[in-house]
Amino acid sequence: MILTVTLNTALDITYRTPRLVPHTTHRVSEVIERPGGKGLNVARVLAALGHETVVTGFAGGRTGDVLRELLPLAPGIPAYAPPVDALVPIAGATRRTVAVVDGSTGDTTQLNEPGPVVSPAEWAAFLARYEELLAGADAVALCGSLPPGIHVGAYADLVRGARGAGVPVLLDTGGEPLRRGIAARPDLVKPNADELARLTGSREPLRATRDARRRGAHAVVASLGPDGVLAATPDGVWRACPPAPAKGNPTGAGDSVVAGLLSALVERLPWPDRLTRAVALATATVLSPAAGEFDAGAYGELLSRVRVTEQPPQ
Amino acid sequence: MILTVTLNTALDITYRTPRLVPHTTHRVSEVIERPGGKGLNVARVLAALGHETVVTGFAGGRTGDVLRELLPLAPGIPAYAPPVDALVPIAGATRRTVAVVDGSTGDTTQLNEPGPVVSPAEWAAFLARYEELLAGADAVALCGSLPPGIHVGAYADLVRGARGAGVPVLLDTGGEPLRRGIAARPDLVKPNADELARLTGSREPLRATRDARRRGAHAVVASLGPDGVLAATPDGVWRACPPAPAKGNPTGAGDSVVAGLLSALVERLPWPDRLTRAVALATATVLSPAAGEFDAGAYGELLSRVRVTEQPPQ
Secondary structure, X not given: OEEEEEOOOEEEEEEEEOOOOOOOEEXXXXXXXXXXXXXXXXHHXXXXXXXXXXXXXXXXXXXXXXXXXXXXXXXXXXOOOOOEEOOEEEOOOOEEEEEEEEOOOOOEEEEEOOOOOOOHHHHHHHHHHHHHHHOOOXXXXXXXXXXXXXXXXXXXXXXXXXXXOOOOEEEXXXXXXXXXXXXXXXXXXXXXXXHHHHHHOOOOHHHHHHHHHHOOOOEEEEEOHHHOEEEEEOOEEEEEEOOOOOOOOOOOHHHHHHHHHHHHHHOOOOHHHHHHHHHHHHHHHHHOOOOOOOOHHHHHHHOOOOEEEEOOOO | OEEEEEOOOEXXXXXXXXXXXXXXXXXXXXXXXXXXXHHHHHHHHHHHXXXXXXXXXXXXXXXXXXXXXXXXXXXXXXXXXOOEEOOEEEOOOOXXXXXXXXXXXXXXXXXXXXXXOOOHHHHHHHHHHHHHHHOOOOEEEEEOOOOOOOOOOHHXXXXXXXXXXXXXXXEEOOHHHHHHXXXXXXXXXXXXXXXXXXXXXXXXXXXXXXXXXXXXXXXXXXXXXXXXXXXXXXXXXXXXXXXXXXXXXXXXXXXXXXXXXXXXXXXXXXXXXXXXXXXXXXXXXXXXXXXXXXXXXXXXXXXXXXXXXXXXXX
16 A cells, blocks of 8 residues: 655645636636645556555545545546545645636646644644554655644654654655755655755756755655656666657646656666656646646556666766 | 525635736635625625625535535624525535735735536525515515526516515616516616616616616616716615725625615615615725725714715606
């Protein structure tokens, strides 16, 4: 079983409207609701790849109820086993995110609520649940921002918990939670270009990726959008690129990188194969019109076309 | 008791953000949820004026649950008796509206969901409830747009129902539902300038208001924003203006006009006093920083300062 942790889950709402014009009134033509937050997105991709997946984190209020109701819904994949819901209830209401998509261009305007405050008792309840779940986990992913009320070193604590239980742990966050978390020596971190630059002070990907690894992570896979990924690992340094830049909706591509890396890790694939899967999944996600879903046909086809090149040792 | 009907209720969500920039991501600093839809807003103002009020219409889904939970909340007014909830449950989920307020300027960008489809059985259940409620009503207001699934002549039917029960009926809607509704001879319609122009083809308020009255309404009160109201009634034609243009948030000012007219109607006040109250309430609503609430102090002070002038007969 693969466990994903989403402390700041969200009910993701997508509105379609011809064009967003500030300070005017818009009639929304289409409303889509989905369970959101990075860890839930990762879990859906893992489930679509056929992996047994459990999600934890927090859900509360009416928005949390809707999120949990939507979690089992299948994305039209035969024999899809949805992620198992091990979310911890909280008193506050799960935040909403609103994405307003311009119908003509596909450009998206995003509005993110801050999320509910998590109480110390709720955090303690989560820690107990996390420890139980680790006992049955082959790997764990810690994903996304921290909600209000949770201390900035929380991910560092969760990394140490996973390592203590002997469970490989991937951390996908940014800012100070990433800085603290990386020092607790996770097996893998997956920053994007901005998170990497903020962590290391360098916009030069190869240099920054190697620097991030020296800060404590056993491996660093930087997701560089249309340029694919760059990985600094104990076995070497690789770059993996899609065969051509994909045009489409990049929402969820980073989460697909995490799902690709994590599934390949538990299948004990060598690094080049892990990176190939991550880039093929991310590219197939961009190619799918629905945010956060991947085009299964494109994924299969891309697996043989992603280019992985080893980089010279430092 | 005053009855208000809101067929397309909404959960009104207000987001505050420094500035809305299309195609970027915004962290929302403040989230406010309120029961919405014109008839609910009218009912809250009526209740704040001390009138016993009942609300009906439709509510469904988790958003409908939140709306009903928020309905009894008092706006900090002593001895406030909230509107009584006589909403009819439906299978579909009550729509949301999202208002994004720019923190610096107060400019608002509005996103309105279309609303759930109402089934024929749900419409029949509403009609039965409406008939029961009319038996105890001193006046009824029919407010806002029609949700999908309800025929365009619905308001005309509801106007005839009220007239059959001997209950004075006010209609506040636009477009074809107003055109059909007005032909069923309501006691009062309250179009704004745009609705009036669309109905009559004229942008000249006095001419258009008189024309609207000839189409079947016993009285027409056109709300003209900062210019106050213009009323064509069986007793004469009046214009009522605030003492000075009010600067603030005009959201809900039209609903306050309806509440002022309706409360003064059941109190059997003469037309000039009805119009004074309507304009004072609307102006006090613009002056209140919270959308849809009115500044009680300003209201009391404005009552003696609204200017009502009789217009020459045609």
